[in-house]
Amino acid sequence: MTTIIPFGPQHPVLPEPVSLKLEIDNDVVVGALPSLGYVHRGLEKFVDTKDYNQTTYICERICGICSAIHGITYTRAVEKLFDVEIPERGQYLRVIFSELNRIHSHLLWLGLFADGFGFESLFYECWKYRETVLDVLERTTGNRVIHSCSKVGGASKDLTKEHIDLILKMCDTVEPQVKDLEKVFVNNYSVKQRLVGLATMSKQLAYEAGTVGPTLRGSGNHSDLRESADWDIYKDLGFKAAVEKDGDCYARTKVRINELYESIKLVRNAISKMPNGEIATPIKGFPTGEAIMRAEQPRGEVIYYVKGKGTKNLERLKIRTPTFANIPSLLLTLPGIKLADVPIVVLTIDPCISCTER
Amino acid sequence: MGMLNLILANVSRKPATRLYPFEIRAPFEEFKGRIVFNPENCILCGICQKKCPPDAIKVTKDEKKWELNVFRCIMCTECVTGCPKDCIIISNERAKTGAKEYIKILVPKVDTPKAAPPK
């Protein structure tokens, strides 16, 4: 006899509403059915009324946590339609803001994850360290979370010498704090009891189920879009992808902590190699044609498709966000685990539901 | 033992939060607070209305009026960079709770007399 329990739209660990109907048999989950649609805003239809410059502001507001990379990917896709090259200083500025965004997003996830298995003091510590990163973002771009740092043609704001000193001081403060957090997540006895061996996905299953991001890299697949041909500026900065072999929740946590160290190193290298010069090129005319652009967000791979028809409005904008690709893997890993571990398994894919249902 | 050291150190440090209504932090210089309009040099061209993404600015030429919907403004500064006469600036004070929804300002623009036709 099975009963159906709603892992409802409102739950204390979920940052955004998603509903899963769990079929349980005596404390063990047997099946799961997702139900989306609580925050659908229909943002893809805005291209009918807003022109291609104003759509940048809409694309940034799809998600509050991963907003800088949405804006940067959209502007790069439209620049492909115009066939322009932006100056080097603009490219380095975009890299710096992407990596600062990744640092704040992973610190937020570490805090929520600790809250998911009941460790509240660790949750407070992670979010306290995140405040230094947000203060630096407010002092350089003007806003804590939605910083419009890129426009079609380049970057929108430059960094002065005081801003660069602030960013380097923040990197020196945050790195030993992340080392303290790593000691707790990786070595603590009770944390390991809850995470090791939970919701294991083999290498073949993670690849075929269409997962992306740290969920894919935690199972041994080496796939990170910052190594692809569109983003070869990362090769000059000495980037290495973080991969683990085991495929359980513990391995995915280690992947995200290693990415934090990698992002701090990339910010320092980018600041030391940034050349002087212009930050944007002027754009004339209207876009025509179609283009596809992919980027690596904190949660995985995002794909943008734009199509222009020669007027100031685009014809079609399509966005495939990383959580959209990770949700079917929940249907494959949830059967067989206990009811008390369901919040941890749902949080381990890093669900960002307002991205999923733009 | 990592967590135990952190907690014992936190007992002796001062709290990380500030007691808000009694202790207010001054806003940073680059913070985007609200839009301020200076009507002296305005020529009522309407470029700020065309560029605004949420359509928060309305310019009427016959009544010489410039109107801003404060609740719709997202502080993106497109109007600040687009104005040809530099009439709009962004200030770092936040708009207070209880602010009015619309700001209406009359523009004292003087109509220039048409040039006399050449003989």
Next chain:
Amino acid sequence: MLENTIEATEIKNGAELLKTVEGLKNDGYRYATMICLKANDGHDFIYIFDKDYKLKNLRYFVKPGEKPKSVSGIYLCALLIENEYQDLFGLTFEGLAIDFKGHLYLTPNSPKAPLA
């Protein structure tokens, strides 16, 4: 005229689509996404597959009134995107693994087929 287009292989009918997709799965390609556009009264589908950072695209034109076949039997992750297009464009797919019948995002009193 479109100067920049993405390179894609043309597919003529449903049976050829399923055969090509199975061939790609045996080759080791990963399903990325599917794009739906309105074109000349019907709909244009673009399927995107990825392996080792290189993309492979398939283009398939659906005439008005035709019911396209679903690939969720071969790749399970395709079921979410095909349900989304059932809501937003008013299409009906045959052979879906889990079918929400047009209620994944939209409720009974919302506008029908907003993007069509």
